[in-house]
Amino acid sequence: MGASTAVQWWDEWQLRVLVLGSLGVQFFLAFFSRSRKSRIPDWFRFSIWLSFLGSDALAIYALATLFNLQKRSLAEDDGRGLEVLWAPVLLMHLGGQAAITAYNIEDNELWKRHIVTAVSQITVAVYVFCKSWPSSADKRLLAAAVLLFIPGAAKCFEKPLSLMRSSLTSLSASISLIRRTTAPSDREEELEAFVQEARAAILLKDHEKTDPEKANYLPRKLFLDYADNYSFRLTRMKCFCLLDDKEADEALTYALGNIFDYLYTKATDCSKRFDRLPKNCLIWTFVLSMTLPIVSIGLVHKSLTKAYTYSDVNITFVLLYGTLLLEFISGFGLRDFAGKWPAMVAQHNLIGSFARDKRRRKLTSFGRRKESCSSSKEITKLVRQHAEDGWKEFITDSQSYREFNSTRGQWTLERKGCTDLNLAWVLQKPFDESIICWHVATDFCFYHTRTSLDHECARRCREISNYMVHLLHTNHEMLLPGSRKGLLKIAYDELDTILIFHEKSLGEEKLAQKVIGILKSTQGQGIIRVAWMLAESLTSLGDENKMWEVIQGVWVEMLCFSAGRCRGYLHAKSLGTGGEYLSYVWLLLANTGMETFSQKLQRTQTLLSSKQRKHLENQGEGGLTQSTSQAMDLPTKEGNFGSSSASQDEVTAAEFNEFFVEIHVVE
Structure with a gap:
């Protein structure tokens, strides 16, 4: 019924x-x-x-x-x-x-x-x-x-x-594209002219103050992986470099918010x-x-x-x-109901995740994220300062411009006088593996030296470190094409193996101290072992403030390296799910004249001449070392800046073969 x-x-x-x-x-x-x-x-x-x-x-x-x-x-x-x-x-x-x-x-x-x-x-x-x-x-x-x-x-x-x-x-279809008909040498001249004018704009800042509204534009071409011409990039850079930190933040927030509206609303x-x-x-x-x-x-x-x-x-x-x-x-x-673009930096910590897992006895807690931190403005200042320092201290011509956009910590090691500490070898590892090594090493340095929680530089280092691991864990395609998310599980299992005969249900700090004590007294290999060797080299600097400045510089370079190699499509896609802070950094670098993904793909690649190839063959199968590069007169600097990311760039370019890359053979 x-x-x-x-x-x-x-x-x-x-x-x-x-x-x-x-x-x-x-x-x-x-x-x-x-x-x-x-x-x-x-x-x-x-x-x-x-x-x-x-x-x-x-x-x-x-x-x-x-x-x-x-x-x-x-x-x-x-x-x-x-x-x-x-x-x-x-x-x-x-x-x-x-x-x-x-x-x-x-x-x-x-x-x-x-x-x-x-x-x-x-x-x-x-x-x-x-x-x-x-x-x-x-x-x-x-x-x-x-x-x-x-x-x-x-x-x-x-x-x-x-x-x-x-x-x-x-x-x-709506964006007007001009077919490139200039020879590679002409494009090199255009790039050289851009570098010189951009460097002068940073050093002199003698152009007129620009209305901040002129910096507010929708960077559609960037999100489509189209490279802007050098004159437009220079104009945009001149507009942006005269903005103070608050105005720059508002300009970037405006651009991201309006791209979101353009793609996902009416x-x-x-x-x-x-x-x-x-x-x-x-x-x-x-x-x-x-x-x-x-x-x-x-x-x-x-x-x-x-x-x-x-x-x-x-x-x-x-x-x-x-x-x-x-x-x-x-x-x-409700047009502005959601307010400005959120100034949050997502966090994920390997040791913290391991500690929560063992305390709660839940394997699923490995996927739990730490609470996001609201330090994006402070990190943004570091990124912007890094770009300006690059124009002032490193970039002098088109070759150094490309090298600077390919560094991921080597420049910091040279500036801080750390090239004799044997730290660069970790940076030569694949980028995803290098991220985990530096992430764990950062935590080891923090807990081993018992750094205060109020140490601002240390806190920024850990926030950037946790964010990069968050990218590897939840959005590895944005970190770098081909990044291996499974490396996190390998490092997690290594921690479990190291503590196999020890108490694991500890807090994050006590757990890190326990792992450090075990690593000191035992021998082995693996990601965690490499991270401890790196941490030992960093702590051997003696000066705690200098140690954190080195770590901070490396993380800022890694953050910029990742942002410059992420497809614009992935940035646009992430906006629909809350966005990634990496998109903010990516847009900031584009506005400060740095190379973006599209510009890297469109630039001329250089092949070895027959003389250089013969010299390389005589070196055997040991690969291209720093001394070999110098002997062959290849473009490099101390620390071998360009070589660490060359393979990554070649793989990235190959994956997106719809872009035409001209090959210029060195005579």
Whole structure:
């Protein structure tokens, strides 16, 4: 009896529940969808994703239910004819909210599918309306329905139009590209001229103060891995280098926030010619969605009679007023609801993760992250200072410019006079392995020297260290193409093996001290052992402040090395899931004139001449050492800056063979 009653109730209220549910989901998306720009809990992000998928499903299901109800004989005249008026409102819901058109960047490529959906659902809605509308109904109610169909249809097509505009295919087609026809030597001259002018801009800063607004632009080409010409890069650099830290932070925040809006919402940039059509369509759709429902509400108020059920009347007004409020919120209310781009740096610590695992006896805790830290502004200052120091102290020509953009700690070791400590060999390891070694070594130095928690330099070192390991753990493709996430598990297992006969349920500090004590008294090999050897070399400097300055410099170089080798597409993709601080660093480096991924791929590669190849063959299979490089007169500096990343760059270039790289053979 209870089941049959429930089925009967569902048959009676099914459509009403669906339309009210659709309205509720739209309100949830209007209020909270922009918060995905920030680092939010996984359950909250999942609820936004579920609501985004469910919003279309609910609206389509409600229209299908309405379509089935039209089969009911009009002769019954059960007072539910008002339900047909809900069809255009459901079309408006199907158009979605301005704050979220795509959840993932791949959704933008599905705009053709959304056009088909829009056409089919509009057809269904019009069919249901024409078949079900009683001829005896009030003409004012008919006029209200027709007025609602106009913004309903417009919003249905607004969503695929926004997706089409934000798709990478359309974005690539909209950017004017000039085919390179200059010879490699001419491009070298262009680069040399750029380096000299950029260096002068940093050293002299004799150009006029630039309006900070001019630094606010949408770096579409960077996100598409297209290289800007040198004149534009120089102009952008001159604008940016005169900004103070606060203005620079606002400029970078503006760029990232607006790229997010451009890719994942209905926002457009009307300053761009190819955005004017979508912008005009959005404006007209908004005007229609605000004005016509108001007129329709007035007509409905005047035309309703007692022939309609009380529940249908109330639901109709809830739908009309609620949808009108949604349009107001979309247009005015919550554009800046999520605030500025979040200044958070994600954290993941290997030893800390191991300690939590052993205390809780849960293997799953290995995947748990530390709380993010809010030190991005301080780290940004270090990165910006590193770039400026490079222009002032290292970069003198195009060759040194390329070398500087390939360093990942070697320059710091030379500046601090640490080349005789045998530290560079760890930097010659594959980048992902080097990250883990320096990460564990940083923790060993911190706990072995019992550094104070208030030591600012040490704290920054650990924050950058934890962030780089976070990238390897959760976003290894952004760290560097080909990075091996499994190395973290190997290092984790090594810790477990080292402590196999010892107490493991300790806090992070005591656990690190225990591991250090064991490593001191035993012999072995592996990542953790290499990290301890590195830590011993660093602590042998004697001066604690100098030790942390060296570690900080190495980590800043590694951070810049990683940012300069990450595809723009991956930066754009990460914005949809809260973003990565690496994107912030990447954009900062681009604005300070450093090489980005696209520029590395487009630059001329240099092959060995026959004389150099013969000399290399005579060295046997030992590889290209520093002495060999100097003997062959290859471009290098003390510490062998360029060679450590050469193989990484070649692999990266090979993976993306759609870019054309000219080969220039040294005579």
